Amino acid sequence: DAGVIQSPRHEVTEMGQEVTLRCKPISGHNSLFWYRQTMMRGLELLIYFNNNVPIDDSGMPEDRFSAKMPNASFSTLKIQPSEPRDSAVYFCASSPRTGKDTEAFFGQGTRLTVV
Amino acid sequence: GENVEQHPSTLSVQEGDSAVIKCTYSDSASNYFPWYKQELGKGPQLIIDIRSNVGEKKDQRIAVTLNKTAKHFSLHITETQPEDSAVYFCAATRVNDMRFGAGTRLTVKP
Numbered sequence: 074d075a076g077v078i079q080s081p082r083h084e085v086t087e088m089g090q091e092v093t094l095r096c097k098p099i100s101g102h103n104s105l106f107w108y109r110q111t112m113m114r115g116l117e118l119l120i121y122f123n124n125n126v127p128i129d130d131s132g133m134p135e136d137r138f139s140a141k142m143p144n145a146s147f148s149t150l151k152i153q154p155s156e157p158r159d160s161a162v163y164f165c166a167s168s169p170r171t172g173k174d175t176e177a178f179f180g181q182g183t184r185l186t187v188v
Numbered sequence: 189g190e191n192v193e194q195h196p197s198t199l200s201v202q203e204g205d206s207a208v209i210k211c212t213y214s215d216s217a218s219n220y221f222p223w224y225k226q227e228l229g230k231g232p233q234l235i236i237d238i239r240s241n242v243g244e245k246k247d248q249r250i251a252v253t254l255n256k257t258a259k260h261f262s263l264h265i266t267e268t269q270p271e272d273s274a275v276y277f278c279a280a281t282r283v284n285d286m287r288f289g290a291g292t293r294l295t296v297k298p
Contacts, residue, residue, distance in 0.1 A: 179224075
């Protein structure tokens with residue numbers, strides 16, 4: 074298996090632009106997580122999907138952030154409009170089990186820079 | 189919600205020595221404690237985990253111990269090698285909550 078695949082690996086955008094991050098989870102996994110990693114705040118869980126349904130989005134920082142999972146093999150995290158403080162590494166992870174108390178397989182991440 | 193504290197933030201050891209990283213948590217309902225290793229430019233990778241019904245778990249050179257009463261757990265790496273150099277994260281989780289520690293940057297000097 075190729076593991077969790079994220080794209081793009083790097084994204085540089087101007088403030089105010091829309092940014093879309095993409096994730097393909099491991100086949101057969103029914104849980105998907107989006108994380109944000111910064112030096113100041115460490116690893117933060119943004120949203121958790123189970124069987125393509127958003128279960129917990131309490132970590133999504135603002136209405137500018139939205140996430141979708143239209144099917145079991147694809148998810149997106151969108152930021153509109155983007156701001157410099159959104160600069161971070163965004164990780165997608167998937168798990169074969171339900172719940173947050175389970176092993177997560179992480180992708181390589183997308184490094185987002187908003188200038 | 190859960191609060192996880194991880195110490196030390198940086199750790200430097202000589203090759204062959206042991207390394208210990210400690211985490212404390214606040215929520216007694218947490219029941220799953222994974223440890224992740226993150227190498228530069230990569231995503232975190234699970235290296236070992238422990239559930240609350242177990243006190244210790246070993247996998248070759250790495251081990252994790254859990255003290256539920258004191259609410260702390262530790263990662264032990266023996267016979268460290270340069271390739272162990274990375275950032276290590278602990279986490280305390282239950283079915284509807286997950287919190288990571290701030291991370292420990294481990295450097296193993298050859």
